[in-house]
Amino acid sequence: MPLQAKSLGAALDEALTLHSCLCRREAGDFQRAIKGEGEVVVACTQEQRLFGELARQTEGAVAPLRFVNIRETGGWSRDASKAMPKIAALLAAANLPDPQPVATVSYRSGGRLLIIGPLEEAARAARLLDDILDVTLFAQGGAGEQERRHPVLAGKIDGLRGWLGAFELQWSRDNPIDLDLCTRCNACIKVCPEDAIGLDYQIDLAKCQSHRACVKACEAVGAIDFERAPQPHQEKFDLVLDLRSAPAFLQHAPPQGYFHAPQGLDPAQLVKLRDLVGEFEKPKFFDYKAKICAHSRNEKVGCHACIDVCSAEAISSDQRHQQIKVNASLCVGCGTCTTVCPTGALGYAYPRATDQGLKLRTLLSTYRRAGGEQATLLLHSQERGRELIEELGRAAQLGVAAGVPAHVIPVGLWHTASVGLDLWLSAVAFGASQVVVFMTREEAPQYRDAVREQMAVGQAVLTGLGYTGRHFTLIEADHIQDLDQELGLLSANSAEGPREAAAFAVAPEKRSTLELALDHLAAQAPGKPEAIALPAASPFGTIEVDKERCTLCLSCVSACPASALQDNPQLPQLRFIEKNCVQCGLCATTCPEDAIVLRPRLLLTPERRQPRVLNETQPYACVRCGKPFGTLKAIEAMLGKLEGHSMFQGAALERLKMCGDCRVVDIYSSQDEVKITDL
Template sequence: MPLQAQRLGAALGEELPLHSSLCRREAPAFQQAIRGGAEVVVACTQEKKLFAELGTQTEGAVSPVRFVNIRETGGWSRDAREATPKLAALLAAARLPEPEPVPTVTYKSSGRLLIIGRLDDAERAAALVEDVLDVTLFTQGGAGAQERRYPVLGGRLDGLTGWLGAFQLAWTPANPIDLDLCTRCNACVAACPESAIGLDYQIDLARCTGHRACVKACEAVGAIDFNRESEPQTESFDLVLDLRGQPAFAQHAPPQGYFHWDGRDLRTLLKLRELVGEFDKPRFFVYKQKLCAHSRNEQVGCNACVEICSAQAIASEKSRQQIKVNPNLCVGCGACTTVCPTGALTYAYPRAAEQGLKLRTLLATYLQAGGRDGTLLLHSQEKGQALVEALGRSARLGQAHGVPANVIPVALFHTASTGVDLWLSAIAYGASQVVVLVTGEEAPQYLEGLKAQMAVAQAILHGLGYTGTHLELLHADAPAALDAGLRSLAQTRQLLPRQPARFAVAPEKRGTLEMALDHLIEQAPQRPESIALPPAGSPFGSIAVDKDRCTLCMSCVSACPASALQDNPQLPQLRFIEKNCVQCGLCAGTCPEDAITLQPRLLLTPQRREARVLNETKPYACVRCSKPFGTLKAIEAMLGKLAGHSMFQGAALERLKMCGDCRVIDIYSAENESKITHL
């Protein structure tokens, strides 16, 4: 690689001792460096295992060691001589502190495996894992071996739920043959005149005509009983191997510990064999119920996280005005946090502030080193990372162009884990583009969610006069497709803020959005009064109130989770602070008069942060004490609806015009007068 140590050192603010043949030849230089106490960065990941072992074996080693790949990500490219700013950025990011630990979710598996499928197929699969796992079979037809080597269950499968270490099988043994007692002597098979008994030792009751020859043939063992009551059964397992054509779990991301196997790819069985013991994974999310706009008063508003979750880990609890996230089912995609408009769900692995610091460091170093038109390529740390590295190797062999000099790859745990807050922050920091690489491993709803969020962010940027395409999904599943996609990105130019931002990403999503917007608006080539936003996924907007319908009942105020809608304790007014609105729709769904309509937009005037009156009316004064106790329109509407009712005639109708205190006094007075008259 054409490395320029002096330029790299200048970009990083220090003189760098550079070793460029580290793989084996300069290993002693690495050992000497880690004894010195200063930070050591190994800018190659191929020999990570070697250097990690050297670190543990080197006496007096005290230096922290970080690893980063600059070879496939830019050093092996036709643009390698222009890639120094990018390499400096990658080195700077590698020196950042490790993210703080997050809480973990623990799975415990003792190796109890349930295999569901045809008996012969299940027995063949069991033979490949029985030395490690405790196998139980659930038969679904087929012919079993004569020797019974595993416990066998059979009947109607009623349900399968759970996750690694905690699967629950529910079934009803609705068959006369008890597979626990059956010895597989085949006497019943031979005795049945209708051939209704198969070698899975289950009776086809549709073919059986009641000769009961099988019962007589099995009399000594007693495994067949047509009078046995079929009672539902349950049993627990740690792992499930499903051999059926239709999987038990239809969602894109099935629970950990569940495998749907076609019988060919032996890597599935290798994974199964490894899942015995105790396993930890990060708790990927943080949920703050007070920010959640999911439900109020039994009405569902924002349902974005429930709809996008590919693992069915999020469920609605509208009676408790919240959602419920099952950490055992969560796979850490972060899509729920991306589409959440309020920040009630935030991604924790890493946290937004840590991810923001990384993006700011990458872009600030890149610009300081003289880089231009920097593009962040966000990709997954598994398939996406492998694709980027494969492209680098193809470039080394002269078969591809390689990663362009202005494209900075950034590995994420999952590509759906970043959203409009971090994307707009990156543009504010000086990124020309933010490109999300999708490789086919993403659920379809993830792609729709990312497109919707990108449309919102792009509408804001275009509305402010930042021309060009700043956000893009790049689909690629092979190095050649990635190479072509990255080269097409280099042909476009985007208008950017004149000065890059320096703010730190906040823990709260809305706080980060406000800081990014403030900077982008301040630097904007144009500043209209408002920007219309797409209705799908917009986290900003106003509402329109039909004043002819609205009775100022204030149901919308009690339903609003963001305090965007407010009443006035002194006057019958409905007030609105647009900055707080998250377009959840709870106000529109709650309004008994259907008087509210959502208006997705971004208001750019100072009124966005100020309370404005959406509707107001005259107060209605009590006819007895003259104290205002409601709105003129609401009381008149009530009187109009109840005037013809038999329960509200005469004095009863007149009491509706009184405040609560006077109404009680009037009723009490009327009762006393009635008693006096009676006496």
């Protein structure tokens, strides 16, 4: 790699010495460097195992090691001679402290495996696994074995749910042959005139003509009983191998511990199954703040974006508690729910937004300080995305690809959809020309749709502010040729950013970060619009109230999760603070008069942060004491709807015009008058 120690050192404020063979003949220099307490960054991931062995062989205290790849990401590229700013940025980010640890989710698997499918295929798979796992077969046709090597279940599968260590199978034993009693003597098969009994030892009732010769042949064993009613059963398993063509779980991300193999068990699945015995942990990928969740209020549903986008079906509506419920055991950590959440009630925790924000700011500030221009962040997954980038770098080194351009800075994420609008806009504020999300076949279709919608919102904001060019791009590629071509097009799409880069720290709250980014971008913007129209997926906007229909019942105020809608304790008014509005729609679904319409936009005038009156009316005074107790429109609307009702005639209708205290007094006064008349 054509590394330049002087320019790298200037960007990192350190004196650097370049080594050409640090893991081999210069290993002594590495061992001297790691003695001590300070952390050491090794700019090589290819020989990570060897460096680890050298560290273990080094006497005395050894510094903690971090590794970063600068070879395939920058050093092996046609732009390698221009890549020093990017390499300096990658080194600086690698030197950041580790994020704070997060809570974990535990699984416990005893190795009890259920294999569903044709008997011969299931038995073949079982023989590869039964030395490690406790295997049970669920027959779905096919020929069985004469030797009873594994328990065999059969019947109708009514349901399969759960996850690693906690699968629950529900089925009905609906066949006359009891497999627990059957000895596989084949006598029933020989005597059946319709060939209705197969080697799975189950009777095809559509073929059976009720000759019952099989019952007589099995009389000694008693395994066949046509009078037996279907019996429901349920049983628990730790793992499931499904050999059927149609999977039991239709979601893009099935539960951990479930393997679908319609073409038969492949070597990778075999290894994974054999390893899934014991206790396991994974990060709890999300934080949930129910108080600011915009899903439900007053038994009305508003926002359900997280439920719709979850590819693992781990999020559901909990109407009893007026919120969502996330099953941490099913969650795969894609983070798309946090990207589409308008309030930040769902936040990504692995790592947290504050840690990601620090990393992006460090990358971009170091890149700029090293002389880099038009920085593009390439957000990719740690698995397939990273593999393709490394393959591309090797192809560039061989001269068959251009490689990653010098201005493109790869940023590995647990999942590409886990970073959203708040961090994208922050990155532009920090000095990024473009933010590119690189997706492969790993991602579910709804992830792509969600990212595109959020990018459309972000681009509308920046275009409305007068920044030219395209700032957000979604790349989809599964081969290095496609990736190489897409990356080559990014230079032509360079976009304008703010004149001065921001230095704010990303906040733990999504809305706070959005406000910081928007304030900086608006202050530096070439244009000064009063408002920007935004797409429907926007977390910003206003509402319009039909004053003729609105009765100022204020049910929308109690439904608003963000305090965007407020009343006035002194006057009958409906007030609105646009900065707080998340466009969840709870106000519109709650309004009994259908008087509210959402309008996505970004208001940029000071009025955005100030309460403004959407509707007001005269108070209605009690006809008995004169005290205001409602609004004129609300009481008149109520009287209009109830005046024809048999329960509200005469004095009863008149009491609706009274405050609560006077209504009680009037009722008791009327009762006293009745008693006096009776006397």
